Amino acid sequence: MSVFVSEELRLGSKLENLGVFDTLLDMDSNYFINIKRLKVTEVPEFSRSYDKINKYFGDIGTLLKSSNNKEDKLFRTAIKKFNFPEVRGINLGFSKGKYGAGFGKTLKEQIMKDAYDIINSGSEQPEIFHLTSLFEENVGPDRLSDMIASLIYDDIVVYTKKICVTLDINKEKYPHIEFENGLMINPYKKCELLFLPVDLLHELPIAKDWDDIDRVCSENEAIKSEINELVGEKWKKITVSQKKYYMKEFIFKNPTILQKVISNYKATAVNQYDINKNVDYLIEKIIHIILKESNVVPESHKDSYDSTLEILDGYKHWVENQKGYSVLEGVSSKNAEKIVQRTLHGLANYYCDSNGLDISPESNTGRGPVDFKISRGTDKTVIEIKLTSNGQILHGFEVQIEEYAVSEGAENKIFLIVDNGVHSERIQQVEASYQRRESLNENPAQIIIIDAKPKASASNF
Known part of the structure; x- marks a missing residue:
């Protein structure tokens, strides 16, 4: 399980209260430093960071503008200056291990060659380098974040x-x-461990090659206008690589159009991002909170069924009595089910490790995935989770979990219903089905209900 700085140093909520990002120590978090946030931040240590970045890029632009060709001394100096080693201490990006991507020799040279062409076509604004990911292969916000972090490293240290x-x-x-x-x-x-204010961060798009170019282009009115005029509907059909080539050749090398693009970029404001909108980070936080607050006490002698009941009882207690329900408020049904599945798995994994049990999230043996299987040898219990907002809840109870149990060779079945306040009446449909099937000796799955509806404050009573 991952480790947060606040846990390692026993800081509680002190980082959060100071507006400091509580990073994971053993892996990177999917956020990046947003250069537009640097421009408006009120954190004093970063008040000059934006201008520092632009001056640095401006100096590189001057070298490229003064260069006579892509082989002379000025051009080679520009390449040397375009050197941004990964700042590992900030723990941001896509990497799931100890090391991230950064800029390699080949990539640096290609960026400099393209920047040379763009600048010598008549555009010298340092913001060209902010937008590198729009025209350069293998450059996305994670690498740009590394570049920014390298340039403002001294500010981060302070x-x-x-x-x-x-x-x-x-x-x-x-x-x-x-x-x-x-x-x-x-x-x-x-x-070294480096801290960053939450104020500077934004969510990293979930696409390693940053296929999100369509969204970025649509948000810049100047780019969108040119694309519609010159490419039109064909834009939707071409590859990301072709799109970046088009951006470089027909927009970035056209100084008139590029001026409009950069003016639009400068005028665009990026609001502070709510880091809890990143579901993966939120889930990781919640798992740690549950483990601290849950009343689950490992009992190694219990079988898979009784162990599962104990796990679910601890999770139910956290949701209903320790405001666990609040993490589902305002969350889409799809993300809410994901949060429940993965946070419950985090709790169950801890319990199983302590009790010599095996846990298999989304185990699939041929008839589709079951949310969980907890087992010890041939002693198996399958668990299916459905929110009341899920229109397939009755089907899940009557069909899915039964097929899963057959597929897994499990006699023990638990159907967990999480009532998030949307279509709560579906619980009665499932309970009625349970009564009918039990009367027919069909051995239906045991139903457990967790009330995750928002609770009124005690002060309102």
Whole structure:
């Protein structure tokens, strides 16, 4: 299970209260530094960061503008200057291990060659480099975030040291942790730990090659206008690679059009992002909260069925009595079911590890996936989860879980209903089906109901 800084250092909600991003120590979180947020941030340590970035890009642009060809000394100097090693300590991006992507030699040279062509076509604005991902292969917001982090590294260090002083994160308080030059060394990645304000972050698009180019283009009115005029409906049919080539050749190398694009880009504001909208990060947070607050006590002698009941009882207690229901408020049905499945799995995984049980989320042996299977050898229990907002809830009870049980060779079946306040009347339909099937000795799945409807504040009574 992943480890948050706040847990490792026993900080509770102190980071959150200071507006500091509570990063994972052992893997990267899917966020990136948004350069547009740097332009408007009120965090004092980053007040000059945006201008610093643009000056740096402006200097590279000057070198390329002064260069006579793509082989001379000025051009090679520009390539050397376009050097942005990954800042591992911020723990952002797609990487699930210790190392991220960064910029390689070949990619740097290609970007410089394209920037040379663009600048020498008549455009010199430093914002060209902000938009590299629109025209360059293998460049997305994760690499741009690395580039930005490298350029403002000194500002990040100053901010991190301020947070460390504020929260007493030092060798005296944490003697088991290594420190170097006033910075904590991440015990999992063996590199310095750097803090960032939530104010600067945005969600990383879920596409490793950043296929999200269509959305970006549609949001920039100047780009959208040119695409509609020159390409029209064909745009939808061409590949991402072809789209980036088109952007480079017909928009970025046309100074008149590019001026409109950059003006539109400058005028566009990016509001502060709510990091809890990132479902993966939210789920990871919730799992840790549940494990701290759940009343599940491992009992190794229990079989898979009784163990499952104990797990679900702990989860039910957290949802109904410890405001666990609040994490589903305002969440789409699809994401809500995902949150329930994965947070419950996090709790169950901890329990099973402590009891010598096996847990298989979305196990599939031929008839479709069951949400969970908890087992010890031939002793198996299958669990199917449905929210009341799911129109397939009755089908799930009468058909799905029965097929899953046959497929898994399991006699024990539990059907978990989470009442999120949408179509709660469906519970009665499932219960009526249970009564009818039980009277016919059909051995229906045991029903457990969790009330996840928003609760009124005690002050309202």
